[in-house]
Amino acid sequence: MDSSTQSTDHKLQFSLEVLQIYRADLTVTSPLEQPHEVEVEEDVLVMIKLENPGNGEDTFRLEAEVITDSIITEDLDVTISFVSDMVTLGAGSLQTIPVIVKLPENTPAATPVQIRIKMTSQGNEGIEDSETLVLSAKQDHRWEIDANYLGNELRNRTIISQPGETNQIMMEAKNVGNLEDDISLETTINVIYSGSDISTGWNASGTSVENISVNSTVNLAVNWFVPENSWNGSIMQITVDLSSRGEIIDTIIFYVEVPHIEKWNAISSQVDLEIDPDGSSIDLEIIQLGNAPSKAFATVYVNGSNNWIVETPEELPILEPGESAMMTLNITPPQNAQHGKTVELHVRLREGTSLSETIVPLRVSVIHQFDLDGESPWVISSEGGFPHATLLNEGNAPTTISLNVRSVPTGWTVTGDTTIVLSVGEIRGIPIQIIPDMNWNGETYTIKIEAIDELGNVDEILLDTTKQDYSWASSPIISAVNGDNVLLKIHGTNSQTLVLDGSQGLLEWDSREGWLWPAFQSISDGEITINSEEGLVYTSYVSMPSIRDGFCTLNNDPNNILASCSISNGTGDYDYTLLLIDDKGKLIDSLSGTLGDNMSLDNANLSAINWAPEPGIRTLILRAMDSRGIEFASISIDYEIIRSDWNIGLTGIELIGTGKNQQIQITTIRENQNLLSEADCLLTVESDDYIGEHIIDPSGVYLLPKIDRPPIPDGSELVIQFNCAFPWNVESNLNDNEVRIILTGGKDTDEGIQDFETGLASALLVIGLASALAWLVKNHRERKEMMQITEKAIMQHLSKKNKSPIVTEEVKEEEEEIENTTSLEKDEKELNAQNEVEEVIEEELDEFELRLRRLGKL
Secondary structure, X not given: OXXXXXXXXXXXXXXXXXXXXXXXXXXXXXXXXXXXEEOOOOEEEXXXXXXXXXXXXXXXXXXXXXXXXOOOOOOOOOXXXXXXOEEEEOOOOEEEEEEEEEOOOOOOEOOEEEEEEEEEEOOOOOOEEEEEEEEEEOOOOOEEEXXXXXXXXOOOOEEEOOOOOEEEEEEEEEEOOOOOEEEEEEEEEEEEOOOOOOOOOOEEEEOEEEEEOOOOEEEEEEEEEOOOXXXXXXXXXXXXXXXXXXXXXXXXXXXXXXXXXXOEEEEOOOOOOEXXXXXXXXXXXXXXXXXXXXXXXXXXXXXXOOOOEEEOOOOOOOEOOOOEEEEEEEEEOOOOOOOOOOEEEEEEXXXXXXXXXXXXXXXXXXXXXXXXXXXXXXXXXXXXXXXXXXXXXXXXXXXEEEEEEEOOOOOOEEEEOOEEEEOOOOEEEOOEEEEOOOOOOOOOOEEEEEEEEOOOOEEEEEEXXXXXXXXXXXXXXXXXXXXXXXXXXXXXXXXXXXXXEOOOEEOEEEOOOEEEEEOOOOEEEEEEEEOOOEEEEEEEEEEOOOOOOEEEEEOOOOOOOOEEEEEOOOOOOEEEEEEEEEOOOOEEEEEEEEEOOOOOEEEEEEOOOOOOOOOEEEEEEEEEEEOOOOEEEEEEEEXXXXXXXXXXXXXXXXXXXXXXXXXXXXXXXEEOHHHHOOOOEEEEEEEOXXXXXXXXXXXXXXXXXXXEOOOOOOOOEEEEEEEEXXXXXXXXXXXXXXXXXXXXXXXXXXXXXHHHHHHHHHHHHHHHHHHHXXXXXXXXXXXXXXXXXXXXXXXXXXXXXHHHXXXXXXXXXXXXXXXXXXXXXXXXXXXXXXXHHHHHHHHHOOHHHHHHHHHHHO
């Protein structure tokens, strides 16, 4: 620049304008502690301080946002409210304003929720400030409870609950809170009793569930129990508190009421169930089993037979629950009622709609009564004869009669069945006969027949005897069904005999050695004439056939006897009796009953479990009888009864002695040998072609059989077996009935000893004679003396020979007495005995005799 042109005076004018500085400052003043825990769906007051640190007035825009992360998503609808979202502040001024924040229901509990609050300068939007507010939602114990009973709300509802039962009601609970939660049902009860109810044991309880996630539903139960003895009208109030981790979220109250129970019972445990034929009174205990004071109405009847009369009281008393009273019943059975036939007494107790029934078995008490009747004379021939005598069962049960014949002359014999089983109303002839002594000339004797039943009742008759050529070989008391042909047997008759019945004419001979008598009518004084010479009196009882058919069966297995009868159907009531009898006249079992109109009986079973027959051939008879005592079906079976609960075992065998006197001894073991007192048992001895049998008594005090050795050579095997005849042919162990031995020692050892002794004597005699002759040649003067000495030596030796067998026999006897010693001990004893004999002999000899003995030994 040219300075010549520049003025030296300059004037500089300028203006200054202060630019506005924009600043913003935001601070959260409340809450100070963060994260701050708040309730969901509740307004939370947050205080913020706004400051304008700039140099001029400025307007700020307020806004807020939720900071999202993996837990807090955009779906979380947090509400944030400002009093005004535009705030104007002067330079350097500040202002505190409230901010309302509300967390939604779905805010997860215990999870930080970050909210950024921001202020932005409107003068320069690039100027802003913000601060993060951290809130945390408290756990919200909120549940949706569904408590219904039979489709109705449970609250304040009354539920009817039976006594003695445990009941249950279910509830649904949904966690609509904001965190996994627990829930439990806590119960309390209050019982309001009715009347005199003092029952105890009322209770109620609830269940609980833990760790239920949000929006999950669970089932909870309330259980309660009403005591058995609680009364009608008693009420239990149940209070249910729904608790969630110590916080009661709901309370439900409902009621349980006891309904009216109508129940009765009749107890007959103390009742005598047997009714006297003329009637009896029984007392039944009536018990009130309901739960309210009331009375029952009784109905009583008998099932199983007609014409029973039962009288009941007009009215029963009112009883409180648990009380009892006696009800007396007067019961009269029908005239034809039989003992053993059970009927049912039905006792019905009714109250309102309830009905209880008790069935009491009844039967008529037993009456044992019979009649023994007979007419003289008792016709007897040389072959014997049956009496004209009857037995009638007048009782109401089958009975067993034992017969005894008294005053029987010497030499006379009584035969036949002495035990009889009679059905109710049955009549039979006496099944015994007397056979006279062969020397009887017809003298009259009075015979007493005595009958005794199982209770000891006794009846007796006296019959005078008379002798005829013909007599009854079967009972002259005929019991038959109309249309039958009865076989009559008469001693002294045969097919050539003329037998005439005064009522029915000539009788026909039967191949069964008797006469056929047609049963058409009952005859009280019938008479049969034999060859127009003698007559025999009989009595017949002919009944019409049974109105029903029957069939009886017995199986053949004695170990499992099955006895049964069937009866066909028919019109009207039908009384029957089934009898199972053995061949000894013992009543094993019986069964009585009544069949109604058009009723049948299928396989009525009788038991033989109490039958304990003796071993042998035994018989069972099954009879079916009607109410008249008439048999309409029967069967009999023979059984082979074998008893095997015993054992005889052969344990050892040994030879005793030698030679022809040798014996064989067998050792044994026994079990229940006392059962075999009547058994027929043998020891069978076999070897090659030899067979021998020896009878033994296995029931004796000792059983150590010893038999003579059979004539069998040494080296042969001898087999000995034990066996018994039927019915003892089976024992508990059949594997110990045989022993075997090889025979030895059959040759007699005494023969060798005798030969040796004879040779020794001969040698001694020759030596003695030779010595004597030598001495005679040498010295004639000593001849006479030598002869005397020789004579003496010979006599002494002969004396020794006679003594030797005696000693041997003594040793033999000693050996036989010691049976259990070994052969070595026997030999040792024999040798010692012989040495002792020799020592005794040598002590008695003089010098000359000793020399002679030594020469003999050489």
